[in-house]
Amino acid sequence: MTVKGMEPRISDYTVRRLSIYYRILEEIERNGIEVVSSAALAEYAGTNSAQIRKDLSYFGNFGKRGRGYRVSVLKSEIKSILGLQRKWKVVLAGAGNLGHALNSYKDFARHGFEIVAIFDSDPGKIGGTWDGVAIHDIRDCQMIIERTGAELAILAIPGPSAQGAFESLRAGGIRAFLNFAPRKIEIDPQVHLRNVDITIELEGLTYALHSSRT
Amino acid sequence: MTVKGMEPRISDYTVRRLSIYYRILEEIERNGIEVVSSAALAEYAGTNSAQIRKDLSYFGNFGKRGRGYRVSVLKSEIKSILGLQRKWKVVLAGAGNLGHALNSYKDFARHGFEIVAIFDSDPGKIGGTWDGVAIHDIRDCQMIIERTGAELAILAIPGPSAQGAFESLRAGGIRAFLNFAPRKIEIDPQVHLRNVDITIELEGLTYALHSSRT
DNA sequence: CGCTGTGAATGTATTCACAGCG
DNA sequence: CGCTGTGAATACATTCACAGCG
Numbered sequence: 001m002t003v004k005g006m007e008p009r010i011s012d013y014t015v016r017r018l019s020i021y022y023r024i025l026e027e028i029e030r031n032g033i034e035v036v037s038s039a040a041l042a043e044y045a046g047t048n049s050a051q052i053r054k055d056l057s058y059f060g061n062f063g064k065r066g067r068g069y070r071v072s073v074l075k076s077e078i079k080s081i082l083g084l085q086r087k088w089k090v091v092l093a094g095a096g097n098l099g100h101a102l103n104s105y106k107d108f109a110r111h112g113f114e115i116v117a118i119f120d121s122d123p124g125k126i127g128g129t130w131d132g133v134a135i136h137d138i139r140d141c142q143m144i145i146e147r148t149g150a151e152l153a154i155l156a157i158p159g160p161s162a163q164g165a166f167e168s169l170r171a172g173g174i175r176a177f178l179n180f181a182p183r184k185i186e187i188d189p190q191v192h193l194r195n196v197d198i199t200i201e202l203e204g205l206t207y208a209l210h211s212s213r214t
Numbered sequence: 215m216t217v218k219g220m221e222p223r224i225s226d227y228t229v230r231r232l233s234i235y236y237r238i239l240e241e242i243e244r245n246g247i248e249v250v251s252s253a254a255l256a257e258y259a260g261t262n263s264a265q266i267r268k269d270l271s272y273f274g275n276f277g278k279r280g281r282g283y284r285v286s287v288l289k290s291e292i293k294s295i296l297g298l299q300r301k302w303k304v305v306l307a308g309a310g311n312l313g314h315a316l317n318s319y320k321d322f323a324r325h326g327f328e329i330v331a332i333f334d335s336d337p338g339k340i341g342g343t344w345d346g347v348a349i350h351d352i353r354d355c356q357m358i359i360e361r362t363g364a365e366l367a368i369l370a371i372p373g374p375s376a377q378g379a380f381e382s383l384r385a386g387g388i389r390a391f392l393n394f395a396p397r398k399i400e401i402d403p404q405v406h407l408r409n410v411d412i413t414i415e416l417e418g419l420t421y422a423l424h425s426s427r428t
Numbered sequence: 429c430g431c432t433g434t435g436a437a438t439g440t441a442t443t444c445a446c447a448g449c450g
Numbered sequence: 451c452g453c454t455g456t457g458a459a460t461a462c463a464t465t466c467a468c469a470g471c472g
Binding site for chain 4: 251252253263264267268270271275276277278279280281282283
Binding site: 011013014047048050051054064065066067 | 462463464465466467470471472
C-alpha cells in the first residue's frame with residue numbers, strides 16, 4: 001500500500017511472476033500455511049528470493065523483517081495489484097474449436113473472469129448458445145459490449161479474420177486483447193495486447209531439439 | 215551456413231523472432247517478393263532492422279550488402295535453423311475440450327507438425343478416435359511413442375494431472391513439452407519445456423487496465 | 429538473530445553507428 | 451551508393467550483499 005515517489009515502469013516479467021506468486025499463495029493458504037519467507041516462495045516458484053523481494057518492492061513493503069510475509073496479506077496485496085479484486089467480463093471472438101474449449105475452461109471462473117458473449121460471423125452459429133452464453137453476430141458487438149460491460153476480449157479466430165475482429169471489438173470500446181490468431185494485430189497505443197501463438201512455441205521446441213542434438 | 219568459432223547461446227527471444235520472420239517470409243514469398251531488406255522485414259515484424267540483422271548474424275551471413283536478403287534463401291535458412299526441414303510427430307495428452315481444439319487445429323499440419331496419438335486416463339474416451347487419431351490409455355504411452363516416433367508432447371490436461379502425465383511421457387522418451395496446464399512442471403535438465411498459461415496472460419491484461427488509470 | 433528491502437554489481441537483450449562489401 | 455554485419459554503447463532484468471528493523 002505504500003506509494004513511492006517515482007515508481008519505475010513495471011515490466012511484463014514482473015507482472016507475470018506476480019501471477020505465479022499469487023497462485024502459490026492461494027495454494028499454500030489452502031494448506032494452512034500462514035507465513036512464508038521469500039526464500040520459501042522462491043522455492044515453489046522456481047526462482048530466487050531476491051527476485052521475489054525485488055518484484056514486491058516495486059509495489060510496497062509487505063513483509064516483516066526477520067519474519068517473512070503473512071500469506072493472507074501478501075495474497076490480497078497481489079490480488080489488488082493485479083486488479084483482481086473485482087470480476088472481469090470477457091468476450092470471446094470465434095465460435096470454433098478453440099473458442100469452444102476456452103468457453104468451457106473452468107479456470108476462468110475460478111480466477112474471476114466471466115465470458116459474457118461469444119461473437120462469430122457464421123450465420124450457422126449466430127443465435128446459438130454454449131453453456132448458456134449466446135453467440136452473436138460480430139457486427140452487433142458494439143451493442144453487446146455496452147450492454148454486458150465487457151472489458152477484455154479473447155481472439156480465437158483464424159488469422160485472416162483477426163484484424164477485422166479486433167477492429168470491431170476495439171470500436172466497441174475493448175482495450176485489452178488476448179490474441180490466439182497467428183497474426184500480428186495492428187493496434188493503437190491505448191490498447192493492451194498479448195499474443196499466444198502455439199506454433200511459435202512448438203518451433204521453439206523443435207529448435208531446441210534440433211540444435212542440441214549433436 | 216558459415217559456422218563461427220564460438221557461438222553465443224541463442225536466447226528464446228531470438229528463436230521466437232525467427233519464427234515470426236519465417237512466417238513473414240512465407241507470406242511475402244507468396245506475394246511474389248524476391249528480395250527483402252532488414253528494414254522492410256522489420257516493418258512487417260514490428261521491430262527494427264538492427265534486431266533482425268543481429269538475430270540472423272548469430273547463425274550466418276545470409277544477406278548481400280547493398281541489396282538485402284533473397285527471400286527464398288533466408289526462408290530456407292531459417293527453416294533449417296528451426297529444425298523445420300523435417301516433419302515432427304506430436305502426442306497430445308488430454309482428450310478434453312482443449313485437446314479437441316488442438317487436435318483439429320489446422321495450422322499444425324501447415325507447419326509440419328502431426329498429431330499421431332492422443333492420451334487420456336478416462337476409460338470412456340480411451341479407444342475412441344478424433345479425426346482419425348486414436349485415443350490411448352496414457353499407461354500405454356511408452357509403447358505408442360516408440361511405435362509412432364513422436365518427439366514432442368502437448369500437455370492439455372487439468373493442473374493436478376500434469377506432473378504425472380509429464381512423467382509418463384518423459385519415461386516414454388519425449389524431451390520437448392508444450393504445457394497448457396496451469397502448473398509448474400518439475401523437469402530434468404534434458405527436457406525442453408514451454409508453458410502457455412491463459413489465466414496468467416489475462417491477468418497481465420487486467421494489471422495493465424487496472425494500473426493505467428482507475 | 430532472521431529475513432526484508434534495496435542500492436550496487438552483474439548479466440543479458442536491444443539499439444546505435446559505422447566500416448566494408450556488392 | 452545502399453544495406454549488411456558487427457563491435458560498442460545503452461537499456462533493462464536479475465542477482466548480490468548487506469544495512470536495518472522486528
